[in-house]
Amino acid sequence: MRIGTEPVSKAEALDHGLSAEEFARICETLGRAPNLVELGVLSVMWSEHCSYKSSRRHLKQLPTSGPRVLQGPGENAGVIDIGDGLAVAFKMESHNHPSFVEPYQGAATGVGGILRDVFTMGARPIANLNSLRFGSFDHPRTRYLVNGVVAGIGGYGNCIGVPTVGGEVYFDAGYNENILVNAFTLGIVRNDRIFRAKATGVGNPVIYVGSKTGRDGIHGASLLASAEFSGEAEEKRPTVQVGDPFTEKLLLEACLELMELDAIVAIQDMGAAGLTSSSVEMAGRGGLGILLDLDQIPVREMSMTPYDMLLSESQERMLIVARAGAEEIVQGVFRKWDLDAAVVGSVTEDGLFRATFHKQEVVCLPVGLLTDDAPAYDRPANPPDDFDTLQVLRLDRIPPPGDYSQTLLRLLDSPNIASKAWVYRQYDSLVRSNTIVGPGSDAAVLRVKGTHKGIALSVDCNSRYCLLDPYVGAMIAVVEGARNVVCSGGVPLGVTDCLNFGNPEKPAVMWQFTEAIRGIRDACVALNTPVVSGNVSFYNETDGRAIPPTPSIAMVGLLDQLEHHTTQWFKAEGDQIVLLGRTREELGGTEYLAIEHGQVQGAPPWIDLRVEKQVQQVCLQAIREGLVRSAHDVSEGGLAVCLAECCITGPDPHLGAAIELEGAIRPDALLFGESQSRIVLSVRKRQLGRLREIASAEDVTLTVLGEVRGRRLVISPLIDVDCEELARVYYNALPRRMAADAQPSS
């Protein structure tokens, strides 16, 4: 066995993905060349995935604090106070590359990882969401990937007993070779019982708990997520980790049980770069060192080297710094749950990350070099060459539809608009008995047991807008999330983001990234929703083609009174249908333009953050006054699709609507344009007056569109379709595409 204590060469360092400059800096700092084990440690800790070296300086621009924020970025998850002595801990993370290589396990372990990030904070996970991007259905691998990812998310989440209550799914050829799997978890924690990952107390024992360590996933984070794909991704399959939700369920229960006892000083998930990153990051936050005895690591295979043990990404493992003397307490709890718990090291004061193996020191590196002093780059950023031409859209060259009813049906048949029931029916959305509004409405709403409160959750991003203008697109992702939360009766509290981009070494990609950050910043500042956690995923790029920029935003909101929860579908005949906000003559970046005219072109919809805030304020106040029977934000497909969804997404029988539309703008823009800051409400007729007062006080345009009536959606004089026909198309679009004959896996 090669233990790996000899100094490595520059060539070996380059093979590990370090640059020549980075290697030179390491040698200079250490006063020697690292050995192979140390090189492994350095290469993962300095990888894009772990060090955020291309994004760190830009992320600093984001607003991260506020009166309710108990924990911002930098920990396993962010935490926001919700009153009653409780807080929510949440985070979103990508698992894109592993999911493309092996969709079931990639998605499953993505869910497992984000769950661990949340329960290490001491929070009981109560909800999962996910944001998924696949290629177009004409791509030969799409159905295979959809099937695998959805089954993997369900397989893990269902088994561990955390409900998956919402999410979003888009299909676009831009993701043909790079799918996105972003997983979100939210947990509830007592605000005086938040656990963090900061090692303190020299001499405190470091305890390894959970599954044994195998060779799986070695270099998963550093190689898969920190370099572009070439056509050889298939060959990387052996490095993908395998998830074991059953063990994670035991780990979850054991950790939460242990947290009730006074034993834990710090705790961190062994995620990407496993034992290395968990030890180093905990030591780094505490300004201390950690010494590991690798002979004590529970291993699954014989003859594992120090290199294997330190870099393995075996799942369902945690590292705990315990109070000295509490070893027995920790081991007792884990024994009860039939899990391993081994004392593998201790906290030291030397500020070094050291590891011994067979009594020999195999790693000795300054913790600082692996954390704060890891490289941080200010990479060049320039708009892509086609940016100006992309934004040009000549409306006079877009012919209006011949038959608006048919256009509406084609939009409802678009996989990006159609019902995602085929997906979410495969997820347990009910376990833990908190789900008040499940998947299929604007935002999910969960109750917080023991209080009158509810949590509203939404995840959003229109990457077409982001491709056309990443600044505006990212702003819209934030405000749409907030709007969904507001439509469900909640006040937006805060955000976690998952920033998916191409290769940051390319100035055009870097520019998309910095513009998106700017957009998120401006929107979050305006809406008063700090970013408390998140993740950056670069190198979503194959053979030089990057994905459309996709900054997914998960918005978390609070309902002070659960009874305010509101759904998007019409409730009763005779209710008045009202539009808040103004419709502009704009079609840039719309689903209509893509589906009917085959164009991804133009400037994305105009957004004015002040107007957006006012519209949301009116909606929220109306809901709180009990005026609102249904609320639905207007997004992809425009007003016509929004109204159709209000008709057909509720329980049987579906309710129709009689709408009179008038406006000075093109009818296709009126019906299918995606102007922002618009919400469709339905209210009882007698409450219309009060709603008008609220809207006029906020200076928000209010238009009465018509009323809930019959079983047809009639938008005079252009559209007239039976609700059953709308529903048939809307609900069959995905099953029909997924049912097509079996597809090979490659």
Next chain:
Amino acid sequence: MRARVFITPKKGVLDPQGKAVERSLHALGFAEAHDVHLGKYIELSIEGGDRAQAERRTDEMCRRLLANGVIEDYRFELQD
């Protein structure tokens, strides 16, 4: 001793997985494939050298845990 246990759906019991795999094979052009059934394959080591006893014990393992007689058949091989 090494036991190799094969568990298959009982004849006549609904096998939705087998059917799905058969459909996929046909879609891929393997029209000749028929009667596809998905089962389980389990390997285990048995301590002690008495073959007759190992056979008895393995059979008991199958009956009690490894297979469900309501829906599954089993057979096994023993190797030294």
Next chain:
Amino acid sequence: MRWGVVTFPGSNDDHDALYALDHVLGQDAVSLWHKERDLKGVDCVLLPGGFSYGDYLRCGAMARFSPIMESVVELARRGGFVWGVCNGFQVLCEAGLLPGALIRNRSLQFICTPVQLRVEETETPFTNQYTRGEIISIPIKHGEGCYIADPVTLEQLEENRQVVLRYVDSSGRATPEANPNGALNNIAGIVNAQRNVFGLMPHPEHAVEKLVGGEGGLRLFQSLITAHADGTHRPAAAVAPGH
């Protein structure tokens, strides 16, 4: 009445069952740990949903060998009430307390959705608060809920009126379209011959509150509470249950 909810490693809906019994129905409900044998004097043991032992090997196959299950089998033999929901139903079939087995859904997919059920039999301690033929809505969430049994067993189940709940459409017909998982005869829930052991795939504990999933399952619990209070159920003790 005193209830016990078993927690196997991998049980998920144990908390929900306890919440339904305790918070919603005001019952005396305790948690039972799989490694123990003491049933803590409960009148009914509820085996909850989830993925006991990860559902590795087969759903419910390993849970049936837990120490607690020895006591549960014993309770059932004495005529005590045993109720299995979803994974609990699978455990009861594996343990031989109920006939038949549950296999992969016809669609091969996990399904989470509300379903319509027709109450087929009201002369059981679990359904005495319904009227025969009544249609109720309770959610299902399972990947392996397709009930099967050999033809003779199936005939006996029907003849003895042991089929308690069947999947139906909104007008009450047991059609193939209304069958979410391919279960034979659209079977969603059965009792044993002595009618003290009940297994069903739908999750009544997720249908006891207006706000969360509706109240379609509430009267299943109330039925058993009534039966226990009245002492109306006199199971034929000492008869081997199951097949």
